[in-house]
Amino acid sequence: MLYYLFEWLQKYDIPGAGLFNYTSFRAILTIILALLISTIFGDKFIDRLKAKQITETQRDASIDPFGVNKIGVPSMGGVIIITSILIPCLLLGKLTNIYMILMLITTVWLGVIGFADDYIKVMKKNKDGLKGRYKIVGQVGLGLIVGLSLYLSPNAVIRENMEVKIPGQEIEVIHAKKNTKSTQTTIPFFKNNNLDYADIMSFMGEHKQAAGWVLFVFVTIFVVAAVSNGANLNDGMDGMAAGNSAIIGVVLGIFAYLGSHAELAQYLNIMFIPGSEELVIFICAFVGALIGFLWYNAYPAQVFMGDTGSLTIGGIIAVFAILIRKELLIPILCGVFLVETLSVILQVQYYKRGKRKGIKQRVFKRTPIHDHFRTTLAQLDANCTYLITKPKKIIHESKITIRFWIITILLAAITIITLKIR
Template sequence: MLYYLFDYLDKLDFPGAGMFQFVMFRSAMAAIFALLIGVFFGKKLIMKLQKKQIGETIRDLDLEGQYSKRGTPTMGGIIIILSILFSMLLFGKLENIYIIIMLVSTVWLGTLGFADDYIKVFKKDKEGLEGKFKIIAQVGLGLIVGLTIYFSPEIVVRENTEIRIDNVIEDVTYKSEDVKTTSTTIPFVKNNNFDYRWLVSWLGDYADEAVWVVFVLIVILIVTAVSNSANLTDGLDGLASGSSAIIGVALGILAYVSGRVDFASYLNIMYIPGSDELMVFASAFVGACVGFLWYNAYPAQVFMGDTGSLTIGGIIGVFAVLIHKELLLPILCGVFFVEALSVIGQVTYFKYTKKKYGTGRRIFKMTPLHHHFQKPGDGSIDAIIQKPKTPITEPKLVTRFWLIGILLAVLAVATLKMR
């Protein structure tokens, strides 16, 4: 709303009103405002949650400090969601199609997570919302995002073309017209655009239609996978919120350079008109995560619950798809990715060994992976990997995961020049 107010004032030559035309200025304001909302609104929400005795039910995992977390308020993801929404309403360009998609995704997954937490807390059902309903909702959002990208005339790109002399890139130019594309950026290779059409090229004349079906399915897979991976990562104080803030910074940078033809040309990536506005959303997202971290850092005063974890994962997945950088997610979201793989690997190996030997065996002492490091490696748990021998304290473990996340975020951005 402030964007439109100051846009009107700028037309009247009001001093300083033109600042709101700059994405960088509004991004900074969005981050600060979201952080302040999280800090000030979060305190009041936590008090209300405590009064209503909306506490987390802690499973008996035999972990150090586990029982001290009993009764800690949950559903704190509301803080993140409201911080993002209020900040974007003030500083975002709300008619931008990319912002519309991100706001819809935030509300959609926030509602899904809230329903799951509501059943757990108020209905006293530890299982929460049935898994099939979660998947249906996540698939539904993937369909909405994928089909909007296909049908919306505002979602277009200008693909980069290299001018080479003696096999050396001398310049990067862009086609004059905006086009619909199923291409995406692929890291570590010289020709850094990968078109999903290659997957269905064997269909000949039908490939142009079939590739969009494949693209929508990939969007569904990404939204579902990243959302659930973030949900699995939310097991230690500050782990998911801190990791998400780091990822949000990298995504904001990628959105900004993709939406600026000069930076896109320098980095030799496709130019996406209007995507620089996504930096405002990314800034609000980072500010909201940091504001929530104010209370979620060890020892946590509030947990985000599925209200927050499903939402932040979905936001990251949708954001990456919109800027055609989804193939960077295994690097950028490496912490989430490994956490999810640890669970998948543990369950698969346990079922396989139980079927083959009659007794299930484990790869890790406990999954998701962060719990593995909290268990002693004294052989009391039958697992292939016993290290570390001594459990790592929660604050140190979370900090190390953050540091790994920072390194992966830097690497993900650096891949644009590492070819």
């Protein structure tokens, strides 16, 4: 809204109005505003949650090995994150931009699903929350909206990389002069750096382009469901999911900025995505909101984000990566989410395998895997065999969280390096 106001003021040569034409200026304002909203609004919102006794049952001092009491800590703190994202984007973003529209839809859509889950858990006292099938339907629905919007919108286009060989000189990479609808995406560690879903469906002959879009929509649905659930599993310790997601958001913001800048995209031999500079505005709000939320969510937490927050931030990361055509980098960038998910799958399958044989067995002490490191041997079932029992001594929650942040920073660095390692 402010963007359009200053655009109008610029017509009358109002000093400073032209600053809103610069993505970098709006991005800085966005991250500051999101940070302020999350810290100022967060304090008042937490007091409101306490007054309404909107809390989730958590471990108490008798269970926690370090004697930290977490009973009575408010849940649904994801509302703070969502509010701190939406307000700056509505004020400073271009609301006619297809990418901004899709990110705002993603935030509200998954925020509603997560809020419904938390509401059932907290207010209805049903620890199972929203039934899994409803969550899946919501995630599939969002994947369809995003995938089909990219297919149908005339503004969701790219400029493909082209190699031009000049006699006596090295091959030069340029971008095509025309914007095109394309099913191309970025693939790491390969020379040409692009993979076209239509090429995978080449066996469909003349229908391969349409089949490529169908495959792209299915990939979109899978990525949204996988990353949102991975972020949800990662949200098990104070500051864990918020910190990891903020780091991931910074990397996605770098990719969005490079992909929206024609000269930088050409230099790095990555696809140029016209209009994607608005994604930089959104991701700055995302990072600012998460950092501000950490003010209250860092150990010991004053508020939990709940599924309202974790499902939303996971979905935001997934959809954002898809919009900038970097979804195949997610296994690297979101490696912590991936490992958390795999640990749960492995634990369940290993347990079922043992159950068929009439024995109790598990791989880890507890899952998701971050819980494995804070579980004492005394808490284990004596009748169950555990494949991995190390470390014998438990690790403090804050140390586990910081170590996971460090791993995510390392994965983020590797993800950025893929721009040049091919």
